[in-house]
Amino acid sequence: MDFDLPESAAAVREGVQAIAREYDQAYWDRCDAEKRWPEEVWRDLVAGGWHSLAIPEEYGGAGQGLLELAVALESLAEGGAGGAASFMYLLTPAFGGLTIARHGTGAQRREFLPRIASGELETCFAITEPDAGSNAIEIATRARLDGDHYVVSGQKIWISGVERADFLVLVARTIPAAEAKPRTNGFTVLLVDVKEAVADGTLSYRPIPKLGTNTVASSMVFLDEVRVPAERVLGAPDEGFAVLWDILNPERILAAASGVGFGELVLRHACDYARDRAPFGRPIGTNQAVAFPLARIKAQLELARLMTHKAAWLWDAGRPCGSEANIAKLTAADAAWQAADRAFQTYGGMAYSLEYPIARMFRDARIAKNIPVAEELVLAHIAQHELGLPRSY
Template sequence: MSPANDQFVELTENQRLVQKSIRNICDDFDREYWREQSQKGEYPHEFVDTLGEQGWLGILLPEEYGGAGMSTNETVVMMEEIAAGGGGFAAAQAVHGGIYNSVALVNHGSEDLKEELVPELASGETSLQAFCLTEPNAGSDSTAIETRAEKDGDEYVINGQKIWTSRLDVSDYAIVVARTTPKEEVDKKTKGISMFLVDVDEAVSAGTLDYDQIHKSASEFVHSYSVYFEDMRVPEEHLLGDEGDGFYQVLDGLNEERLVIAAECLGLGRLAVDRGVQYANEREVFGRQIGKNQAIQHPLAEAFAKVQAAKQMTYNAAAQGAEATDLGALANMSKYLASEAAFEAADAAVQTHGGFGVATEYDVERYFREARLTRLVPITQQLVLNYISEQVLGLPRSY
């Protein structure tokens, strides 16, 4: 890993500790490990279990429930290092859901649920990796969800379909977002949506939850699914927060989570630049290192500068956290810039490798596919630009 990566942002003592610990873990999972997981399309259980055993899945969970009680400021470091450590954005995505869904449970779950589940989530014994929001007719516009949850005695009965639910296959529990009041009956489309905790095995055994894998060309070891609910019964105690307020609960903490997504893009960008530089120094063509050509140097240098610029913004915003004057603007701009920088870095790394840029054994084609994905998820770059246009620049709403 290029030492140049570490010299532009001054880390706090806690951040340094996180960086060192995560680098130690990542050192045990080399390039071959991640390549093999990708080729087999197998979830990196050993890696995630190690993070769980060492308490990292509970980085954001309160200490009273067995968590590490840290904040976004440390989580950006953890996730950047996981991505930069060789696994890329996909490795970060393998654990991201569990970290953030557990926070939703802490913020909105009943005391009984928290006492029962949060310590096990912090240690990785139990997993809450899946978040079911997106539907065939509701992606960027999540208020358009049609999945219904209707009260029946002391239970809710859920019917509907989700798509792109990631990590359902490795989740003991999932968070499902559904309409408790139809859109036509609320004065604002953001109202009438609720959040539920679902026991996945129980629902599958009851035959009320079914799912099919969506085959995709990036993040192969993190599987995504189409999910079908048919009269799925959920006890009322598993309603998270207040009925009808689910959309606002989804937004709660979203800016800080977006900074962590930005950090995952930064890690991928660093990884791609490092790999490009390494190959540029090794490969000789016309009797000289290809790295001597400015046409090889400049794209890598430009990508490096952009990754570092995005990092300045991301880390600065993470340090301010909720105290920032406009965290929404900072988080959206950070995600946009980090994702673009990762894409440029991966593209430069592929070009540097010549024909081997598309050979799986050099890994950069995988980084490229992942970097492309970061422009789509968890929110598309256009929707981020919409936010900046309207909320920051004061331009009229375009949709």
């Protein structure tokens, strides 16, 4: 059993860390305060091919896998981006590049992957609805076949990055839940041309004011008879559940990678402050009441990293990884939140000052316990599938 990162992933870590070092914490603070995408960092990632790691070489990518994407995201988050890093690797590299590389037809790969690899095309993902959050079975957005097009109507919520996206990876029902046998049938995953639909008035969106992660907007999306060519179905019509899990499991693994990197970033700030702050003539970090909680968080982060890398490795090998993806997400999100909470306590009253990044990190870390899947549902999955307990939902 070899726990060393493969050379490909080690090179990714080094390359992304080099980019992260070019941007100080003040840069990320400004992006958040101005509610703007970190365009400069994104351009650097694109220029180095660090966003297209999982795209096959024949389409301009690096021909690597989810493990390398996870290492890149972890490195960017730890290098200063924190929670902002997750969207930079989820929206286009994962939702677009990874999904199309695995489930796209030859024509779809040729159309989309080179443009993603060059930075010309960006994507986002739309599954959540006002009445169908974690319970995807209840999705009500409907796509009906009309000749050689699907016509899509419905509403999505908390869709991050739609304001930037060229295409929306959208999950719709082509068979109503009441008629589907089993109920996991009847889903279809569609590639929706956002700009075309906005131009013809069939798609609109409205950003939702939110507490944190302000480098990307999260929006309500309204679809009113959006026409999507039938050749832009990902996977088979009515059988999109298989595609969906190949979106959701990588999403959870990458969210875990973000949590690990974010936790390391926050922990570094807390330890720096604990070494420097000496109100009674000695650093506060000499006190076990300060040092021990930080040490425990480091242990939790190392464990979360191991499970994150294992889950990504399993996915790359084409093996089941649902439980590992869920466990990685659960442990990493909790470790990042514990790191942010303990950093807040370590900084004392100064944590409340916006002159320090801790307040931003504190609010950004909290949401990871709820998205992309609530920790209660993760625990329910573990209880059912790993412990053999009765289904609770």
